Amino acid sequence: GGSKADAAALWYVLLGKVGLLCNLYKGELGGVNNNYYKFFRNDFEIEKNRRTAMKNGAALISKKRFHLAAAFLIMGRDI
Numbered sequence: 001g002g003s004k005a006d007a008a009a010l011w012y013v014l015l016g017k018v019g020l021l022c023n024l025y026k027g028e029l030g031g032v033n034n035n036y037y038k039f040f041r042n043d044f045e046i047e048k049n050r051r052t053a054m055k056n057g058a059a060l061i062s063k064k065r066f067h068l069a070a071a072f073l074i075m076g077r078d079i
Contacts, residue, residue: 003028005036009071018075040075050076 005024012021018040025037039056043048053076058070073079074077 006065006068008042009036010067010074013071013074044063044077046077052076054078 025034057069057072
């Protein structure tokens with residue numbers, strides 16, 4: 001399962017195209033209320049946001065959503 005944006009998230013993060021990823025999520029169900037849209041718009045220079053990214057990345061691993069988990073962990077700088 002998952003959305004088109006979920007499937008592309010890792011690649012957009014690796015390419016440094018997080019703004020484009022936000023636009024993909026914005027175009028999906030929920031628009032600007034989409035939780036992933038809100039998440040990827042965060043400033044990851046802020047330690048709190050990096051910790052949140054790492055926590056959510058670990059949760060996604062437990063759900064076997066590995067590509068999306070990798071995108072979260074990269075945003076959290078936990079490679």
